[in-house]
Amino acid sequence: DTExxxxxxxxVMGMTNKKSLKCEQHMGHRAMxxxxxxxxxxxxxxxxxxxEKLSINESVPSRxxxxxxxxxxLNLHLHALQPEDSALYLCASSxxxxxxxxxxxxxxGPGTRLTVL
Amino acid sequence: xxxxxxxxQALSIQEGENATMNxxxxxxxxxxxxxxxxxGRGLVHLILIxxxxxxxxxxxxxxxxxxxxxxxxxxxxxxxxxxxxxxxCATDKIQGAQKLVFGQGTRLTINP
Numbered sequence: 075d076t077e078x079x080x081x082x083x084x085x086v087m088g089m090t091n092k093k094s095l096k097c098e099q100h101m102g103h104r105a106m107x108x109x110x111x112x113x114x115x116x117x118x119x120x121x122x123x124x125x126e127k128l129s130i131n132e133s134v135p136s137r138x139x140x141x142x143x144x145x146x147x148l149n150l151h152l153h154a155l156q157p158e159d160s161a162l163y164l165c166a167s168s169x170x171x172x173x174x175x176x177x178x179x180x181x182x183g184p185g186t187r188l189t190v191l
Numbered sequence: 192x193x194x195x196x197x198x199x200q201a202l203s204i205q206e207g208e209n210a211t212m213n214x215x216x217x218x219x220x221x222x223x224x225x226x227x228x229x230x231g232r233g234l235v236h237l238i239l240i241x242x243x244x245x246x247x248x249x250x251x252x253x254x255x256x257x258x259x260x261x262x263x264x265x266x267x268x269x270x271x272x273x274x275x276x277x278x279x280c281a282t283d284k285i286q287g288a289q290k291l292v293f294g295q296g297t298r299l300t301i302n303p
Contacts, residue, residue, distance in 0.1 A: 105289060117279075118293075119290060119292075122290065164233055180234075180291065185233050
């Protein structure tokens with residue numbers, strides 16, 4: 075199985091709502107990522123989990139709260155979002171890179187299209 | 192910023208022609224990758240080239256890397272309508288958990 079799945083595909087929420095995005099992979103990858111992508115822009119890294127521990131937080135506002143319950147699952151909890159948070163949220167996974175020249179391709183899910191009203 | 196710049200921003204060619212996209216970056220890298228994204232979907236990995244490599248091939252794809260100029264190019268030969276997508280280069284320089292920084296992307300349209 076070389077697939078990363080994300081649910082839901084689409085999400086519309088108000089600024090006072092609490093919702094969660096979910097991501098799952100069964101490739102045995104030990105690094106998982108959340109990206110945010112605005113229209114016609116490149117993906118921007120938000121968070122990286124390595125071996126189920128948060129290793130990178132790109133100064134993301136606290137209204138986004140990541141969680142990695144186990145090596146296959148990654149969640150992004152959303153609370154009190156702003157309309158400018160509307161975007162495509164992408165999850166990815168890979169083997170953790172190690173060593174000077176070792177890097178691994180990232181496998182991306184199809185994304186969750188989030189609209190904040 | 193390490194973020195790359197891609198050139199051109201948009202490219203439209205006829206089916207069967209070759210498409211060349213360029214990527215420049217600002218700081219030293221370990222590896223450079225190319226990804227494809229169909230409209231509104233997830234990214235698909237195409238090819239990875241390490242900083243000690245100069246050229247790499249995969250099917251109809253050819254990637255070059257010039258670390259002295261901090262630039263890379265992606266060539267797609269004999270283009271097909273299904274190649275219509277956005278193409279992003281991505282660089283990494285941090286060991287351990289992999290942090291990718293994506294270029295602005297090239298929107299490629301193949302006209303039948």
